[in-house]
Amino acid sequence: MDQPLHLAVIAAAAWAAGTLAWVWLGVRGFGRRVLLAPPAGDPAAGVRYAFTAAMLPWAKESVRMHLPSYATGIVFHLGTFVAFGLLAATVAGFELPPALAPTGAIVMLAGAGAGLALLVKRIATPFLRGLSSPDDFIANLLTTSFGALAAVTLLHPQLESAWLITAVVLLVYLPVGKIRHCVVFFSSRAYMGAFFGYRGTFPSARQGR
């Protein structure tokens, strides 16, 4: 019964990978900006800073001001990553050591809970509601369900089919909407870091320059 679903997951993952690569190539297709003004700093140092210290609460006001949302987002992402890890292991035929199952289930359930909390926040906060398109709700619901079902499947393996079907839908949907940020997050942050690094703004002068 699960074998065709495993194949469907593999096919959906291939679709997701292919279309995400397409998105990434599309972005790259816009071409690089050749800069003629001499640099004041090091773009590579700016990129390193952007991916590390610049994301921490003491460097980022938005994190300091919204620590619960920030933490919820991290838990949501962590749960989702673990669920994807479990999906890969399941399709590859690896058995999760039984001792890990409860921890994995807790992380994924927490992730799903965090996803739900973010969904409630989106609905309950007027300006977030105003910002949202259907994609924001669908992306959240799919990811949250995927994480929640992954956790439930660990405890009740007979529900695996439902989880795998959700995984297929999620993977097919992945490149369509905002979940594509799994790729463009890295390029956006790198471009931003390189920009401020080139201009000598990153790393922050507070880092002791």
Next chain:
Amino acid sequence: MASLEERIDALTEAQLRHGLEVFRSKLRAAEAAYLNACVHCGLCADSCHYYRTEPALENVPARKLDHVAAAFKRHFTTAGRLVPRLVGARPFDRAMVRAWLDSVFGRCTLCGRCSLNCTIGIGLPRVFRAARAALAAMGLVPDDLQATVDNSLVHGNNMAITKEDWVDTVQWLEEELQMETGDPGARIPLDKQGARVLFTVNPREPKFFPLSLQASAKVFWAAGEDWTLASDPGWDLTNYGLFNCNDEQAGRITQNLVDAMERLGCTTLVIGECGHGFGSARWEGPEWLQRRYPFELCSVLELMDEYLTSGRIAVDPSRNPKPVTLHDPCNLVRHGGVSEPQRRVLRRSVAHFVEMTPSREQSFCCGGGGGQLAMAAYKDRRIRAGGMKAQQIRATGAEIVVAPCHNCIDQLMELNKEYTLGIQVKTVAEMVAEALVTAGPSPSEGKTTT
């Protein structure tokens, strides 16, 4: 001339297509990534001084980005073409043009504070600049902002000051300088061939703040600098092409500086205290002109820092006893990378220096950037948005706010009145000139004696 509203109503399909083409032509991979990346988390909202002072949806940076991204998705992405409603894609039509105009001209100073606070790291101002360029291509730059650019193109300076008035002002200031220093040899050189430094100023200085030009001149005099001003175009450092985002016009204005350097044979172009002037000349100019400068360029803040560090000038901080705080102009600091020279200079020149919180690259925009000071239609929003800076200033308890930017100074002076801050607003050079301990250069060696 027809109003902006009338011009939008009269837009033809061909003009809309042209606007979209110009928008597309301004995008590179970075902007394309940014336009695909927003997750609508809303965490950028509080980073924007517009939202902080008026918490409305239209003031959220992501909302402003969304108007631009919606058209991008609709016209340049597969998902946006196939399932536009699902992903929030919308066509580039008159309604969209209105939304762009209101967002990128009317509610944004291009300050970039949201970029640093964005969950993803989206460089929102880069995207907004592309949108402004599209509006400029459709003739939809607010008239007063465009008039400022036109002044530079026609008169060589943004306030249409005649050469005669400029030269008269410089000569009058030279006499003042001689009186102030007691040195009849103190000069404010005009068109000195082969001078090391060509110093450029904001036209607001000769027009409204001559003492700040005199202060810079006094510092140069004390340092024994080999410097000059230009009498012909090339003396004005401003470039509102940075704000109307018409790169061709911005390039022509930058060319004035390059021409003056070549005409006078100077080796270092020194940009006076002006955030956007520095950003334009230092960072954008070579891109607009598509060539590297054949000369050095620095900010006068870096030069003053060098004078003090090397001992070329000396200062006595007790001559500036009042508590002083420093405003960080966005185009000089966050986007310009110059944050420390002015601090080192002030720490030496004033007795009591207090930082604003937040400061440096995290500083709040004063609200006057992005060309806002030139756009009367958005004045109320500008003053309200400046409320964040007013709060910051008040919290320092400072009596003097130093702003190394004449645009910021204008805005801060308005905020001073509006929010009854009871402050004085000065340039860095004014503080240094006040604190100078020097007998001026000896005629024989042209160097400072202290």
